[in-house]
Amino acid sequence: MKILIIEDEPALQKNIADFFRRRDYECVLADCLDTAMDRLLYGTFxxxxxxxxxxxxxxxxxxxxxxxxRRKEGVIILSARDSIDDKIAGLDLGADDYVTKPFHLSELNSRINSLIRRKHFNGSRFLLFNELKVEVQERQIFVHNQPVTLSKKESSLLLLLVANNRRIVSKTAIADHLSGDENSYFGNNDVVYSHMKNLKKKLTEAGCTDYIKTVHGLGYKFDCHETEHSKY
Known part of the structure; x- marks a missing residue:
């Protein structure tokens, strides 16, 4: 998963980024309005x-x-302001959540996980596609109930495709999703192809049907009807 951290306090920004990077999130940083606008212009989160x-x-x-x-990103406001008027203003403008500083990073993590499940996976904790099980929050993958070891990039890629089940995801969108702060990823189809090839190989070697389809000239698509999900 990819998050944009817009925070001008260096120590807090670093603490948040370090915490989520240890949990395999891709973190992109901005410390002022102009930088945030630039990050949003060239990326999705x-x-x-x-x-x-x-x-x-x-x-x-x-x-x-x-x-x-009409961007679809979930937005959590982080603010030292604890007044009800500020909270109402933020929520009325379209924020999905409002967290008052100081806060515990573990609580923020839970709020992000809950938001991502609501936005991308209809609140589900796991998704089942026949023999393939995707545990959303833990980002763990199972085939025939056996764990499959994926790299951080590969699991992020699979979750992106599953979140867009039966819809085409362009190579450019995939490169952006995988980039984090690594500008070399932008527009790099070779990198996309390498991660995609490794992901498909690991899944098929584990006994999974090849649900990831190449749509020539456009991108890739995860193509399988969901057989079960759970919010518990």
């Missing part, structure tokens, strides 16, 4: 952590722009 008070402008203005553009 599963979740945005948004501070209200930013150098160059208000995080609420950025939130309004995000929703005016």
């Amino acid at each position: 599963d979740c945005i952590l948004l501070d209200i008070s930013l150098p160059g402008g208000s995080g609420l203005e950025l939130l309004k722009d995000i929703r005016d553009q």
Whole structure:
């Protein structure tokens, strides 16, 4: 999963990024309004952590722009302001959650996981596609109830495809999703092909049907009817 951390306090930004990178999230950073707008111009994210008070402008203005553009990212506001008026303003503008500083990173992690499940997986904790089981929060993969060891990039790629089940995901979107802060990924179809090849190989060697289809000239598609899911 890929998150954008918009926070101007260096120590807090680093603590958040370190915490989530240890949990295999791709973290992209911005410390002011202009940088945040630039990150959003060239990337898409599963979740945005948004501070209200930013150098160059208000995080609420950025939130309004995000929703005016009909972007689908989940947004969690991080703010030292604890007034009910600020919370109402943020939620009314389209924030999915509001967390008051100081906060525990473990709580923030739970809120992000819950948001991502709601946004991309209809709240499900696991998804089952015949012999393939995807545990969303833990990002663990099983084939015929046996765990499959994937790299961080490979598991992120599989979750992206599953979240867009039966829809084409372009190579450009995949490269962006895998990039994190690694600019060399942008537009690099060779890197996309390498990760895709490794993912498909590991799944088929584990006995999984090849549900990932190449759509020539467009991208890739995970193509399988979901057989079961669980919110528990």
